[in-house]
Amino acid sequence: MSLLKEYGIKEDARFKQARKESLRIMYLVIFEFIWVFTFGYIGTKTNPSDYSYIFGFPTWFFWAFAGAGVIFPVVAIILSINIKDCSLTDDIELSKSDRKVNVQNTKTGTEHL
Amino acid sequence: MTIAVFAIYFIAIILLTFYSSRKLSSQTTDNFSEEFFVGGRNLGPIALAILVAAGVMSTGTFVGTPGLSSQYGPGYIVLFAMGQIPLTVFVLGIFGKKINIVGRRTKSETYIDIFRHRYENWKPLIIILVAAILLALISSAVAEFIGGSRVIQSMTGIPFEYSLIAFGVIITLYTALGGLKGVGIVGVLQGFVMTVASLILIVGYISYNKGISPIFQGLKEIDPNMLTPNYGGTFPLIEMATYWFTYSILLIGLPWGVQSALGYNSTKTMKRAMVLGVVFIGIWTIFVSTFGGAAARIFSPDLEVADAAIPTLAQGILPESLAGLVLAGIAAAGQSTIAALFILASGSIVVNVYKAFFNPKASNHRIKTLSITVTVLVGFLTVLLALNPPESLQVILTFSISGAASSLIAPLVLGLFWPRANKYGALAGIVGGLLIYLFFNQVHLGIDLLQQATILFAVPLSFLLTIFVSLLTTKPSKETVQTFFGEAS
Numbered sequence: 265m266s267l268l269k270e271y272g273i274k275e276d277a278r279f280k281q282a283r284k285e286s287l288r289i290m291y292l293v294i295f296e297f298i299w300v301f302t303f304g305y306i307g308t309k310t311n312p313s314d315y316s317y318i319f320g321f322p323t324w325f326f327w328a329f330a331g332a333g334v335i336f337p338v339v340a341i342i343l344s345i346n347i348k349d350c351s352l353t354d355d356i357e358l359s360k361s362d363r364k365v366n367v368q369n370t371k372t373g374t375e376h377l
Numbered sequence: 378m379t380i381a382v383f384a385i386y387f388i389a390i391i392l393l394t395f396y397s398s399r400k401l402s403s404q405t406t407d408n409f410s411e412e413f414f415v416g417g418r419n420l421g422p423i424a425l426a427i428l429v430a431a432g433v434m435s436t437g438t439f440v441g442t443p444g445l446s447s448q449y450g451p452g453y454i455v456l457f458a459m460g461q462i463p464l465t466v467f468v469l470g471i472f473g474k475k476i477n478i479v480g481r482r483t484k485s486e487t488y489i490d491i492f493r494h495r496y497e498n499w500k501p502l503i504i505i506l507v508a509a510i511l512l513a514l515i516s517s518a519v520a521e522f523i524g525g526s527r528v529i530q531s532m533t534g535i536p537f538e539y540s541l542i543a544f545g546v547i548i549t550l551y552t553a554l555g556g557l558k559g560v561g562i563v564g565v566l567q568g569f570v571m572t573v574a575s576l577i578l579i580v581g582y583i584s585y586n587k588g589i590s591p592i593f594q595g596l597k598e599i600d601p602n603m604l605t606p607n608y609g610g611t612f613p614l615i616e617m618a619t620y621w622f623t624y625s626i627l628l629i630g631l632p633w634g635v636q637s638a639l640g641y642n643s644t645k646t647m648k649r650a651m652v653l654g655v656v657f658i659g660i661w662t663i664f665v666s667t668f669g670g671a672a673a674r675i676f677s678p679d680l681e682v683a684d685a686a687i688p689t690l691a692q693g694i695l696p697e698s699l700a701g702l703v704l705a706g707i708a709a710a711g712q713s714t715i716a717a718l719f720i721l722a723s724g725s726i727v728v729n730v731y732k733a734f735f736n737p738k739a740s741n742h743r744i745k746t747l748s749i750t751v752t753v754l755v756g757f758l759t760v761l762l763a764l765n766p767p768e769s770l771q772v773i774l775t776f777s778i779s780g781a782a783s784s785l786i787a788p789l790v791l792g793l794f795w796p797r798a799n800k801y802g803a804l805a806g807i808v809g810g811l812l813i814y815l816f817f818n819q820v821h822l823g824i825d826l827l828q829q830a831t832i833l834f835a836v837p838l839s840f841l842l843t844i845f846v847s848l849l850t851t852k853p854s855k856e857t858v859q860t861f862f863g864e865a866s
Contacts, residue, residue: 267796271855273863282474283794289470293626296460300621304456304606304614312601312609320590322604325452332459333663337655340463344470344651349644352477354865 278350296336303328382701397562398554409745413556414486414724415640422649424561427568428637429465430654431717436524439710444683446670450603454667456617460625465654468634472793473647476638487724488632495792496800513777518718520774522763525711532688532704549756552719553749560716567709574706577699579664582672585694595675616829630786632721723752783832784810787839796858802847810839
């Protein structure tokens with residue numbers, strides 16, 4: 265981000281927030297991979313005829329599936345719901361001093377949007 | 378009976394086509410290409426979820442992957458493809474907001490437009506992008522057509538050529554008349570049919586096998602290796618990791634996610650689409666790809682053609698009318714992808730070649746005629762290629778999709794998150810990523826690891842190339858950085 269400083273550009277607050285949200289999802293991707301492949305690895309270490317079972321599923325499969333099919337999708341949904349709402353257009357995105365004026369403008373302006 | 382259900386589905390698509398084309402022509406917009414290629418930036422949550430998911434709602438999910446499950450067991454699919462379930466969260470959560478805001482700022486209408494504005498309209502880059510993307514899009518559309526029509530032939534006896542031409546015409550029509558929004562509207566129907574088909578199928582095989590877990594006992598008797606994650610060690614885990622990355626996170630770099638991210642109307646819509654997408658893709662991937670294929674193997678232990686898994690299962694355990702619905706689901710899966718590919722291909726040609734290079738001041742009417750004509754031509758070309766597939770099709774397909782995935786993601790992600798990335802870095806990342814991918818794939822250096830996990834090397838190297846070349850060359854201009862990172866000016 266040093267280039268922003270050099271050019272004297274202030275980062276849009278919405279982009280900053282979006283960056284945080286992206287990072288959370290990248291962590292999700294990494295954790296999910298570690299989870300699934302840990303149990304996958306365990307699954308390769310035992311001979312299939314010696315597998316133990318949970319509810320009729322081979323143990324490694326049960327846990328890998330619980331991760332990839334249930335836990336991580338649910339976490340992904342929670343992350344999605346927690347994303348901050350923001351305006352997608354630039355015209356409402358004004359500095360605080362302008363905002364008062366803008367509120368008056370949008371009151372009359374929303375009709376024809 | 379199967380054919381009757383299929384005919385109903387066909388008619389429903391035609392009706393929706395009329396509906397969406399009237400909707401498009403009733404728009405009194407002065408910017409036709411925005412209306413056509415990004416749905417007027419006014420897509421709703423279901424259409425957005427379906428369009429972002431278009432890459433996975435393909436015949437792969439309904440035919441290819443269940444086929445693998447019937448051969449190598451459901452454990453293989455957990456490692457192979459279940460990473461794709463949160464795909465809509467990956468795509469929209471990682472850059473949905475940013476693409477949409479910047480897209481509105483720059484008036485971007487296509488995937489390539491984002492690159493064009495970020496990398497300062499540099500022609501060599503645009504030309505390479507257009508070529509690479511058209512090759513990838515058209516060859517995957519051809520493959521989808523062939524796969525889907527073969528399944529229809531095996532289930533109904535309708536000859537391959539007939540169903541191919543019939544669906545080619547209908548998909549071309551609804552794409553050309555409805556634009557991205559039309560594709561989204563028909564896509565909602567297709568997603569619905571696929572979801573209902575998945576639910577029917579799982580109820581069918583659960584009542585047939587008396588539960589899901591008896592499937593594992595059955596597989597143990599047929600072949601104990603099918604209980605393992607990698608078919609008893611046939612596939613090294615590192616190779617499985619490559620598939621996992623390719624089908625989950627790398628898909629975000631491909632065009633359909635970005636294109637749809639340009640088109641939604643509010644962050645609320647985006648969030649709803651993310652959640653809906655997880656539910657949809659979850660149902661298809663778990664019930665059809667993972668367990669459906671395995672259930673088919675239990676039903677028919679000496680299943681010969683892997684791709685016939687789901688059709689065989691549906692026709693074996695379901696009443697005829699419901700089997701017809703499952704067939705419609707398989708067809709819908711392929712068609713939705715093809716339609717999305719047509720829009721992307723036609724957008725690249727009209728917006729990024731014609732408008733950008735030949736006629737920047739083209740009138741709205743001109744763009745309208747051209748968009749529709751080019752979409753029809755793309756459809757025509759694809760059907761022709763599918764009827765006489767070139768021998769190298771499979772090779773082109775594998776290379777174009779994996780090659781595109783491994784080379785486009787670095788310039789896209791770095792361009793959006795790293796201000797210092799510049800056009801030279803982007804070109805180096807794309808060309809370098811592609812060459813590294815091809816090289817490791819073709820040239821044996823005596824290291825198995827490189828062959829099994831080409832993408833796991835090509836992608837990080839493409840990132841490094843983009844970074845190094847950017848740092849060694851000039852900075853991007855202040856205007857570009859302001860547009861992609863700064864506050865509204």
